[in-house]
Amino acid sequence: MANDIIIQTEQLTKRFGDFIAVDHISFDVHKGEIFGFLGANGAGKTTAMRMLCGLSLPTSGKATIAGFDIYKKTEAIKRSIGYMSQKFSLYEDLTVKENIRFYAGIYGMSNKYIKDKTALLLQQLHLEDEADKLVGSLPLGWKQKLAFSVAIFHEPQIVFLDEPTGGVDPVTRREFWNLIYEASAKGITVFVTTHYMDEAEYCNRVSIMVDGRIDALDTPVALKENFSAASMDEVFLQLARKATRNDS
């Protein structure tokens, strides 16, 4: 079990001045796992995720991503991961095809590889007829699916998703999650933050952050059992009620 660990953190901490945004968090994620990273607004999820992606240095503690130390190997980490967030994803004023080409180009893939894989991807997403349309003209749910597919185009070991399905209905979210399951089945580890509790139920394991700390971490079934809760919503509310930060 231990040697399939792909994300490992130990007492990982980030301070901004006197404020402890991420407070000594320790957890492991396994290869191919779908790991939900939950917490109320301001709990510290984005700050933690930025450290794991090599975008921000911790104040203290340790972490390895795909075996790379987050203090020393940030470039290697960036090559091993994919990233998608609501705020940073596709260029609205480029076409579907141009977006794919642009991101694939960053990873130095050959033209032939990009061309073949793009054709396959457009077919899988049923976007063949939209290939030359501006991304800005697509419905949000389609954009999200495309953004996810682009984030894993270079076949990273881990993909980090920061609230990837914001603003769409449960059916569209479910379709998005089918893509997540496919990626996980191929061995890609999925690390996902969400505010939607239906999505929490879809994860293999879920951690819940409160005021910078991880207060609970287990499978959705075990969490519901431990908190005597009928749903993940109830588990989340029981923990979020304890929060003293008010960041909404």
Ligand SMILES: Nc1ncnc2c1ncn2[C@@H]1O[C@H](COP(=O)(O)OP(=O)(O)OP(=O)(O)O)[C@@H](O)[C@H]1O
């Ligand atoms: N650069 C910064 N300087 C000072 N404080 C910061 C900085 N970045 C984040 N914070 C604070 O750290 C805390 C954690 O923020 P973070 O964005 O990580 O939370 P979050 O769990 O991702 O919240 P949300 O769900 O709203 O995105 C918040 O109180 C935020 O105001």
